[in-house]
Amino acid sequence: MNLVPCSVVSNREITQGNFLLTLKVPRGFSRPQPGQFVHLRITQDVEPLLRRPYSLEGFVERGKLRAARIYYSVVGRGSRLLSQHQPGAKLDVIGPLGVGFSPRPRRLPILVAGGRGVAPLLFLSRSLRDRKRPFVFLFGARSRRELYGVREIRGGRLHVATDDGSVGFEGSVLELLRQEWREGGHTPLTAEIFTCGPHGLLHEVSDFARENGIRCEASLEGPMACAVGACRGCPVPLLPGADSGRYPAMCVEGPVMDATIVDWARLP
Numbered sequence: 001m002n003l004v005p006c007s008v009v010s011n012r013e014i015t016q017g018n019f020l021l022t023l024k025v026p027r028g029f030s031r032p033q034p035g036q037f038v039h040l041r042i043t044q045d046v047e048p049l050l051r052r053p054y055s056l057e058g059f060v061e062r063g064k065l066r067a068a069r070i071y072y073s074v075v076g077r078g079s080r081l082l083s084q085h086q087p088g089a090k091l092d093v094i095g096p097l098g099v100g101f102s103p104r105p106r107r108l109p110i111l112v113a114g115g116r117g118v119a120p121l122l123f124l125s126r127s128l129r130d131r132k133r134p135f136v137f138l139f140g141a142r143s144r145r146e147l148y149g150v151r152e153i154r155g156g157r158l159h160v161a162t163d164d165g166s167v168g169f170e171g172s173v174l175e176l177l178r179q180e181w182r183e184g185g186h187t188p189l190t191a192e193i194f195t196c197g198p199h200g201l202l203h204e205v206s207d208f209a210r211e212n213g214i215r216c217e218a219s220l221e222g223p224m225a226c227a228v229g230a231c232r233g234c235p236v237p238l239l240p241g242a243d244s245g246r247y248p249a250m251c252v253e254g255p256v257m258d259a260t261i262v263d264w265a266r267l268p
């Protein structure tokens with residue numbers, strides 16, 4: 001377990017209710033892989049007692065500054081308290097944790113993001129760009145205002161969908177994926193999918209991947225207590241035949257997992 005004291009560099013509200021947190025991390029925090037996460041102790045008070053898991057949106061090393069970034073929404077008590085931390089505030093963090101994305105050599109990565117699920121995929125796209133690997137980025141959000149990070153996506157081909165049609169294709173990012181697959185000349189041997197977003201979208205994307213025999217990794221989200229494999233509180237149900245009744249722990253065998261074997265209907 002890698003427990004490190006961190007301090008807040010900035011904590012800005014980007015769009016209503018969505019924040020970008022930059023944390024200065026010490027040497028003991030190893031360089032994370034896209035898709036890995038941290039477990040944050042939000043407060044020294046008793047409540048909320050449990051830490052909160054957050055994917056990393058990015059990691060920067062500039063001179064002596066090493067910083068991890070998190071893009072989060074205010075949904076409940078923990079994230080509301082997190083949004084009140086000012087620069088200089090101390091937070092204790094466990095991480096980086098879990099298994100990240102694993103793009104295969106010589107396959108075109110197709111990244112499918114829904115809403116704030118874009119965070120770990122932005123991290124992945126920057127790492128692909130650094131390695132000069134082409135990719136396709138399909139980004140769906142409710143409206144133009146929720147397209148966080150869209151201007152940063154470089155080195156790949158970007159297509160955007162919004163529910164209200166305020167920018168790009170009007171409709172679901174799943175439709176963009178179907179279209180890309182139909183018209184892009186991809187095969188399961190030449191392309192693969194990486195996805196993160198709301199549970200319903202991940203379910204649909206993984207059904208599409210399974211039906212077409214496409215390799216597909218999804219970054220899962222679910223309640224976590226310890227985040228280090230000790231409490232058995234984050235079991236991931238698998239489809240019959242996938243792994244004979246085994247329930248992998250989302251925190252140590254995920255959060256990035258083979259989406260085509262997850263039983264999305266039974267995932268809490």
Ligand SMILES: Cc1cc2nc3c(=O)[nH]c(=O)nc-3n(C[C@H](O)[C@H](O)[C@H](O)COP(=O)(O)OP(=O)(O)OC[C@H]3O[C@@H](n4cnc5c(N)ncnc54)[C@H](O)[C@@H]3O)c2cc1C
Binds near residue numbers: 037054055071077079
């Ligand atoms: C591996 C992982 C990575 C994550 N990455 C991010 C991220 O990058 N950005 C981000 O904004 N959130 C992320 N989450 C979700 C984040 O952990 C929850 O939103 C957070 O725990 C909510 O805490 P809270 O105290 O504000 O809400 P609570 O008071 O605990 O809950 C408020 C509401 O949010 C729901 N909720 C709580 N936890 C989750 C959860 N894990 N997933 C979905 N709904 C939840 C509850 O059911 C409840 O309805 C991630 C979760 C996991 C497991």
Ligand code: FES
Binds near residue numbers: 234
């Ligand atoms: S949260 Fe404890 S085992 Fe995963």
